[in-house]
């Protein structure tokens with residue numbers, strides 16, 4: 001059974017989309033094996049987005065992701081890594097299909113409501129960054 005790291009970003013929490021996003025996850029049938037609201041420490045944010053270090057949008061990205069509470073979520077299910085990214089839709093909401101979270105609730109690539117790990121390696125790394133093993137069911 002596969003696991004992934006999902007997150008409701010500060011814009012999603014601020015805009016009151018937490019229940020909506022969790023409802024979609026639950027109705028889909030993925031199992032929530034870890035869940036917490038937190039403000040991400042700067043060092044964790046820089047590690048989380050380490051692959052983007054040096055890119056022009058990096059500083060703004062770290063600023064944004066640490067700007068308020070997020071909901072960190074560990075998900076389990078068959079094919080959940082790709083499946084959750086499919087539910088989120090394209091990174092740039094302008095390209096995200098209607099019916100996806102970003103297609104329905106976002107307009108701006110810098111604030112796109114949710115996160116999902118993009119590979120098994122990222123999932124393992126990111127779950128380890130955000131959750132202690134005893135926090136996962």
Ligand code: ABT
Nearest residue numbers: 009057061064090091109110111112114115116118
């Ligand atoms: P994340 O779930 O945030 O990792 O998004 P995703 O994997 O869909 O897309 P990537 B490429 O990892 O983008 C990371 C964050 O950087 C923002 N971004 C990305 C920009 O602001 N400008 C850009 O040109 C690109 C490529 C979008 C993502 N996050 N936010 N918020």
Ligand code: MG
Nearest residue numbers: 115116117118
């Ligand atoms: Mg990414």
